[in-house]
Amino acid sequence: MKHMLNFAEFLAQASVPDDVLNKTALILCDSIGAIVGGAAELEVRSLTEKFSSRSHGPAIIIGSKSLTDIKVAAFLNGTAGTTLEMDEGNQFCKGHPAMHVIPAALAEASVQKVSGKKLLTAITLGYEAAARVGIATSLRPSMHPHGTWGAIGAAVAVMHLRDASETQIYEVMNIAANLGLTTSRKTMLEGGTVRNVFAGISNKMGLIAADLVEVGYSGDRNGVGHVFGSVASDSFDDSALSDQLGERWEVMRNYFKMHSCCRYNHAALDVIEALQVKHPSMSTSEIKKVEVFTYGLAVELNDPAPRNVLAAKFSVPFAVATTLINGSSGVDSFTIDKVGDELITKLASKVRVFEDKVMSAQLPNKRPAKVKVYLKDERILEASTETNRGDWADPYSIEDIKSKYHSLTKRSWSLEQSDDVWNAIMRLEKAEDLSELFDAL
Numbered sequence: 001m002k003h004m005l006n007f008a009e010f011l012a013q014a015s016v017p018d019d020v021l022n023k024t025a026l027i028l029c030d031s032i033g034a035i036v037g038g039a040a041e042l043e044v045r046s047l048t049e050k051f052s053s054r055s056h057g058p059a060i061i062i063g064s065k066s067l068t069d070i071k072v073a074a075f076l077n078g079t080a081g082t083t084l085e086m087d088e089g090n091q092f093c094k095g096h097p098a099m100h101v102i103p104a105a106l107a108e109a110s111v112q113k114v115s116g117k118k119l120l121t122a123i124t125l126g127y128e129a130a131a132r133v134g135i136a137t138s139l140r141p142s143m144h145p146h147g148t149w150g151a152i153g154a155a156v157a158v159m160h161l162r163d164a165s166e167t168q169i170y171e172v173m174n175i176a177a178n179l180g181l182t183t184s185r186k187t188m189l190e191g192g193t194v195r196n197v198f199a200g201i202s203n204k205m206g207l208i209a210a211d212l213v214e215v216g217y218s219g220d221r222n223g224v225g226h227v228f229g230s231v232a233s234d235s236f237d238d239s240a241l242s243d244q245l246g247e248r249w250e251v252m253r254n255y256f257k258m259h260s261c262c263r264y265n266h267a268a269l270d271v272i273e274a275l276q277v278k279h280p281s282m283s284t285s286e287i288k289k290v291e292v293f294t295y296g297l298a299v300e301l302n303d304p305a306p307r308n309v310l311a312a313k314f315s316v317p318f319a320v321a322t323t324l325i326n327g328s329s330g331v332d333s334f335t336i337d338k339v340g341d342e343l344i345t346k347l348a349s350k351v352r353v354f355e356d357k358v359m360s361a362q363l364p365n366k367r368p369a370k371v372k373v374y375l376k377d378e379r380i381l382e383a384s385t386e387t388n389r390g391d392w393a394d395p396y397s398i399e400d401i402k403s404k405y406h407s408l409t410k411r412s413w414s415l416e417q418s419d420d421v422w423n424a425i426m427r428l429e430k431a432e433d434l435s436e437l438f439d440a441l
Contacts, residue, residue, distance in 0.1 A: 001222050007241040008170035011129060011156055016121050020249045021429050024124045026398065029405055029425050030088050030256055031081060031102045032062065032441075037331065037408030038083035039063025043193065048076050059107040060441050063412045070107035071204045074154070077103035078200030082146065084331055085261050085313045086408060090254050091364045091391060093134025093145075096199065097250065100150025101126035104203040105157040108210075109434055112161050116428030116437070119161070124251055126157025126206075129173065131250035136240035137228040144188055147181035147198030148232055152224065154206020162210065172213045174223030179205040180232070188262065189303065191311030255391035256401055259329040261313040264298035265320075266388040267369030269329045272320055274383050275373060276327065284324050284343070286375045290351045292316055294369040295360040304348045312339050317351035320371075330407065367391070 016024075038044055039062060052066045059073030060066075063080060067073075078099060081087050087099040105123050114122075130153025139145055155176040159169055180202070187195035220226060229236030259269045276282065292298075294316075304317040312318045312334055321344045323329040338344055359368040370384035390396045402422065409418040420440040428437065 001225065001238070003238040003241045004173075004222065004224060005170065007129075007132070007245065008173065009166045010242075010245050011125050011160070012164065012166040012169045014121075014125060014246065016124050016249075018429070020124060020251060021117065021120045023249075023251050023254075024120045024127070025425050025428055026401060027088055027098050027127075027251060027254060028102060028120070028123060028428075029422055030401055031098050032421060032425070033405035033408040034084060034087040034099070035077050035081040035103070036063040036412050037086060038080035040411035041080075041083050044076075044080045044083055047079065051076060059110045060438065062106075062441060070111060071207050073110075074103045074107040074203035074207055075197075075200040077106070078203040079197045082199045083196050084408070085334075086257055086331070086404070088254050088256050089263060090131050090134070090250055091263075091367065092250070092253060093131040093149075094139075094364070095130075095134050095145035095148075095150070097127045097130040097134070097150070097153055098123075098254070099199045100130055100146075100202045101153040101157045101206075103200070104154035104206040105161065107203070108158045108161045108207065110438065113433065114161055116431030116434060119434060120428055122157040122160040124249070125160050126153040126155075127251050128249065129153045129156040132241050133177075133224060133228060136237045137233045138235050139228075139233050142185050143232060144183040144185045144195060144198065146195065147183045147202050149177075149180065149228065150199060150202035151176040151179050151205040151209060154203045155209040156206075158206055158210040159213070162214070164210075164213075168213050171218060172209050174219030174221070175212055175217065176206060176209040177223040177227040178219055179209055180227065188314045189300070189311065191306060191308040191314075193308070193310050195310065253392045255388065256396050256404075257390060258396065258400070258404055259319070259323075260331045260334050261319050261329065262301060263367070263388065264301055264314075265316050266390070267367045267385055268292045268294060268298070268316055268320060268371055269323055270385050270389050271369055271371040271383045272323050273329070274385075275371065275381050276324070278383070279381055282373070282375075282381065284347055286377065287324070287347065287350065288374045288376050290320055290347075290374070291372040292320065292351065292353045292369060293356045293359070293371075294353065295363055295367065296355045296357075297360075297363070298369070299353050299355040302353045304351060305345060306339060309334055309336055309339060315348070316353045317348040318344065320351050321345075321347035362386075366393070
């Protein structure tokens with residue numbers, strides 16, 4: 001409990017270094033891209049139409065021209081942002097802090113007069129809260145991390161924008177811990193698309209938790225430790241909340257995604273792309289079988305015949321097959337048409353995934369994989385990697401991230417609007433208010 005109290009004090013008083021705020025701005029750009037891209041999906045458009053027709057308010061539904069209540073906006077934007085599996089993450093907390101924080105922070109900022117630096121600071125601290133709680137806990141293997149500790153991050157970001165005290169920060173974290181979801185890991189493996197709303201619900205719950213604190217509600221005295229040490233998990237290392245606090249910022253240890261699927265696929269896909277570059281004449285019709293050796297969490301994604309797009313994004317065999325056939329692992333390689341493509345399905349059935357315990361032991365610092373492609377002429381093409389591209393050890397360039405951002409925003413925005421939003425975000429630290437960003441959105 002002492003660590004929790006120290007953490008709440010830090011979150012209430014912290015001064016965030018400029019380089020950390022710059023990284024947060026980049027994460028905000030990337031997250032906006034993921035939201036705009038996801039907002040173009042049919043089910044998200046239908047959900048937006050249903051919810052926006054019932055509520056009115058000042059908050060932007062990103063990727064549309066609609067305004068709505070702040071809690072509805074937070075829910076819809078969080079849902080859109082996870083739909084394509086293109087949002088950033090943090091390998092140490094085994095989840096996606098930014099998408100659990102940013103929609104709530106933006107919604108709250110639409111009704112507050114705050115500077116750009118204030119918004120970036122709120123997002124940074126919300127990310128820190130969510131990620132460190134995730135690091136401290138070992139969720140039950142049957143749970144999906146989305147929608148669990150994310151509400152804590154959203155609540156902290158919102159309370160920072162409201163100039164909350166240390167006591168209020170402590171209280172809101174304990175309340176938000178009780179507002180998480182009992183998420184099923186099977187949703188991602190079986191294509192249960194309810195999984196795509198988990199982050200949206202966390203953002204909405206973060207706003208509700210902040211309101212509850214302000215009108216006098218309370219949580220249990222050690223709600224975070226109890227929920228994530230006894231309810232959602234059997235262990236909670238509260239020392240993780242204060243480990244190198246103020247020296248090691250979790251946004252600096254994030255990863256960005258270029259492959260439009262679960263990150264557990266990414267090491268294998270990095271290897272596949274390297275093999276395609278090295279062997280440009282390789283024909284998928286000549287492939288006899290593919291073997292993927294990787295860490296245990298990735299081996300769980302072994303369904304060769306996923307039933308829908310979400311399940312396909314959590315299938316190593318499908319991800320490998322669609323990347324080999326389409327020469328890309330982007331959004332267009334994970335669509336319902338591709339799920340039903342006979343060539344992809346046939347090749348996916350030839351992909352086998354095996355655990356390498358030496359690789360499993362290297363988590364969370366590394367995410368390794370080795371791939372062997374067996375050809376009908378008896379050749380074996382082989383390559384390996386020690387970690388995914390895009391993480392703190394092998395980061396993508398800003399140009400790479402901006403290119404990805406444009407590839408997603410073009411689904412709904414013109415290049416001019418896309419550039420306007422990117423530039424407004426990159427100027428946020430110096431902005432006296434948020435008018436340029438919200439006008440661009």
